[in-house]
Amino acid sequence: MSEFDEKALLERTSKAELEAKSIEAELDKLTNGDLSSAVDSRLDQLLQENEKLKHRLAIIENAIKAESNLTPGLESRKRPKLITDISSVEGNVCLLDELKNIFEIAITSAYPNLVDPPIVLTLSGNNPKFGDYQCNSAMPISHLLKSMNVSTNPREVANNILNKTPTSPLIERIEVAGAGFLNIYLNKKFAEHVLNCILQYGVRPPPVKRERVIVDFSSPNIAKEMHVGHLRSTIIGDSICRILEFLNHDVLRLNHLGDWGTQFGMLIAHLQDQFPDYKTCSPPISDLQAFYKESKKRFDEDEEFKKRAYSCVVQLQSGQPDYIAAWKLICEVSRREFQKIYDRLDIRIIDRGESFYQSRMDAVVKELKDSGFLEEDEGRLIMWGDPVTHEGIPLTVVKSDGGYTYDTSDITAIKQRVDEEKGDRFIYVTDAGQYTHFVTIDACARRAGILKNSQKIEHVGFGVVLGEDKKKFKTRSGDTVKLIELLDEGLKRSLDKLVEKGRDKVLTPEELKKAQEAVAYGCIKYADLSHNRVNDYVFSFDKMLDDKGNTAVYLLYAVTRIRSIARNAQVSETKLLEEAMKSGFKLEHVTEWKLGKVLLRFPEVILKVANDLYLHSLCEYLYEISSTFTEFYDKCYCIQKDKSGNIVDISYERLMLCEVTAKVMEKCLEILGIKTVSKM
Secondary structure (H helix, E strand, O other), X not given: OOOOOHHHHHHHHHHHHHHHHHHHHHHHHHHHOXXXXXXXXXXXXXXXXXXXXXXXXXXXXXXXXHHHOOOOOOXXXXXXXXXXXXXXXXXXXXXXXXXXXXXXXXXXXXXXOOOOOOOOEEEOOOOHHHOOEEEOOHHHHXXXXXXXXXXXXXXXXXXXXXXHOOOOOOEEEEEEEXXXXXXXXXXXXXXXXXXXXXXXXXXXXXXXOOOXXXXXXXXXXXOOOOEHHHHHHHHHHHHHHHHXXXXXXXXXXXXXXXXXXXXXXXXXXXXXXXXXXXXXXXXXXXXXXXXXXXXXXXXXXXXXXXXHHHHHHHHHHXXXXXXXXXXXXXXXXXXXXXXXXHHHHOOOOEEEXXXXXXXXXXXXXXXXXXXXXXXEEOOEEEEOOOOOOOOOOOEEEXXXXXXXXXXXXXXXXXXXXXXXXXXXXXXXXXXXXHHHHHHHHHHHHHHOOOOOOOOEEEEXXXXXXXXXXXOEOEOOOXXXXXXXXXXXXXXXXXXXXHHHOOHHHOOOXXXXXXXXXHHHHHXXXXXXXXXXXXXXXXXXXXXXXXXXXXXXXXXXXXXXXHHHHHHHOOOOHHHXXXXXXXXOOOOOOHHHHHHHHHHHOHXXXXXXXXXXXXXXXXXXXXXXXXHHHHHHHHHOOOEEEXXXXXXXXXXXXXXXXXXXXXXXXXXXXXXXXXXXXXXX
């Protein structure tokens, strides 16, 4: 029990408490009486002794708390719950989190007087001599101790931590190396058990506390076609929703549509002129971009039309039925066009326009005004996140003409999402240029008491899509690239690629169509998601459709090749499960063990991405699995054939490893919104 003896500790604690109580009782007597100068002196002495005793008592209590982590019966400190039995693991454990729990216990036991000691754990890399993970806490702890005038060095600290590390079925051994690194070697039996669970039960999420998460993404404007500028928000937002849904969070996918404002006056006026019978016969205005441009041209050039447009806005906002009907018609045509994109990209999203918040804005503005949060500024009513420093840009809550703004709808939207949707986490997927806006929304919402401490606004910003000339991606004529045309081009090029490889000769028409769509949409999504979202990226179909390197095409081919191994051996998944029940996994070859360890990291990668919302980490992990599998397959036979091509031996353990690899890769691709195909 280290340097402390439990019985002695308890005795010392009891004695210190009695002494403290005795002194406090004497203090009470003295402070209630008529104090002379002699008594004043005695009082000062007793106060000093009392402070010393309190300090000694705190040290002893800290020691007892640390020992209670390892000693039954002393449970004043909550000890992290550790895995003690391999059979209790169901295949979804996050190794990194479990190792952090193990070393939290070790470090707080070795150094009980340190408050929040650093627990630093990293993946060791590809060199097996450094173990599988490393605990690198010894050096920062050594610096902390030296600042407290404790003579030590990192290697001594590392050995003290090692001596206090509880045993775990995850760990085969731990070694102190170099200046004080703790190299952690994983237990192969544990890995084999986890892989066996994945084979039997599928890829399951690590357990997390369930939250209500609202993701605001895509967000095109009514009466305008979706263009390449909407691509990133749509793809990134969908994948964020998928990873959070995989973790069993309650996710609300919201499409914050721009469906209200001055432009609807000119659209309604133009609709009335072009299609006067719109109330009884739905007009063919599917080419919304052209319709919008025509109305805007009239608005800019025709003063009479402009007056009518403003009048239409007033009629719309006052709820006049004919104008509401015209507005609904335009919105519905837009939504149908948007849905064509979402269906092709397999995006699920709920439309909720700015109009949804109109009836709530008056109440929010009144509440902010009554609470004294709004200030007048040149006729406007503004709100600062920090009313003292006035840092940043304020929200314009009410314009000088009494109208509301984008700021008003956003502060109202966050209030609705807190109060009515009961959200815990609010994610906004927009271009990086809106970062400051959401910082201000967060600050103002906190100041107004809308957001509580545990709730958070997270801005998922991203760069722009560039053409191969490294300039903003546009058509040759300089127009914005329409998203529907981009998807059509992807389909054409993916089919050309498949035909070039002769896949049309071996696939049925239905299989070829599925492969064409999987490649086209998969390559567009993966090219975006595999880049760090904060950076701009160059859109190039040639690079996207390359079947070598970190591309969707390469990964889709990899999954179909892995699936074909068991198919060619005529071994069903049922047969593999039967073999697993008999013998289980055996990771004997060095490349089998290497692949097994990569697959074990799936929960760790998923939790990281769900926290920081950088999806390129998942893409990098997916490519690592594929590369490691290739290394394994080059060195280890799964099926042996004779010279005539007849199968003479099947390694079921290796086929099981192939099956688990395919399952994990398919789950990663599913989270990225990429469909796999059985043949390609």
